[in-house]
Amino acid sequence: MQHIPHDLHAAIVDLDGTMVDTLGDFEFALNRMLEELELPAMHAAAIARLVGKGSEHLIRSVLAQAGAGERSFGAAWESYQRHYLAINGRHSVVYPGVDGGLAALRGAGLRLVCLTNKPTAFARPLLEAKGLSHHFELVFGGDAFERKKPDPLPLVKACEALGVAPSRTLAIGDSSNDAQAARAAGCPVVLVTYGYNHGEPVRDVPADGFVDSLADLPRWLAGA
Ligand SMILES: O=C(O)COP(=O)(O)O
Numbered sequence: 607m608q609h610i611p612h613d614l615h616a617a618i619v620d621l622d623g624t625m626v627d628t629l630g631d632f633e634f635a636l637n638r639m640l641e642e643l644e645l646p647a648m649h650a651a652a653i654a655r656l657v658g659k660g661s662e663h664l665i666r667s668v669l670a671q672a673g674a675g676e677r678s679f680g681a682a683w684e685s686y687q688r689h690y691l692a693i694n695g696r697h698s699v700v701y702p703g704v705d706g707g708l709a710a711l712r713g714a715g716l717r718l719v720c721l722t723n724k725p726t727a728f729a730r731p732l733l734e735a736k737g738l739s740h741h742f743e744l745v746f747g748g749d750a751f752e753r754k755k756p757d758p759l760p761l762v763k764a765c766e767a768l769g770v771a772p773s774r775t776l777a778i779g780d781s782s783n784d785a786q787a788a789r790a791a792g793c794p795v796v797l798v799t800y801g802y803n804h805g806e807p808v809r810d811v812p813a814d815g816f817v818d819s820l821a822d823l824p825r826w827l828a829g830a
């Protein structure tokens with residue numbers, strides 16, 4: 607079901623699982639954190655199911671799975687941030703087609719915003735290190751607004767910051783968090799078929815369309 611207007615003015619692009627495969631960074635930093643807290647290590651596949659609702663949620667979920675209580679949160683959060691910032695991007699790769707896809711959207715006149723649940727202090731250096739920063743007019747992390755995706759607030763605020771109506775702003779993401787937030791904000795939404803969707807099939811998520819690569823977006827939009 608496609609409800610994509612032909613006169614789009616902007617796109618709001620998710621980061622983890624959509625532009626960059628950051629699972630290796632999550633795995634490295636979380637396992638250093640778990641080691642410091644003398645808790646058992648976690649496999650990447652289990653971590654992938656927990657990614658998408660921001661770092662606080664990720665750490666709380668990892669601690670719960672490791673059998674540690676809320677009391678460990680403060681030390682875990684400090685340790686995680688320290689380890690993540692030390693390796694940010696080192697174990698991550700940009701998905702194929704991202705750079706070309708974003709360039710094509712800009713070429714078609716769309717203004718781009720990166721909106722991620724990742725902390726802004728992680729997101730900006732990662733985009734820079736991966737050569738993607740120049741595509742974006744604005745970058746908002748999970749700490750930029752009062753609530754994170756799947757709440758619509760960050761998308762509503764990003765549209766306000768651009769001065770573009772949500773109905774003219776395409777949301778591009780990899781998970782139900784992006785789709786739910788977009789729908790509630792009034793943005794059309796397309797999801798990539800790779801990435802992290804809490805271990806659930808992404809095609810089961812209500813969205814206006816699916817692409818296997820951001821490079822397919824211009825063709826997909828032309829047919830929408
Ligand atoms: O940090 C996360 O949990 C996911 O971030 P994302 O919004 O870029 O997918």
Ligand SMILES: [Mg+2]
Pocket residue numbers: 620621622623624658779780781801
């Ligand atoms: Mg994502």
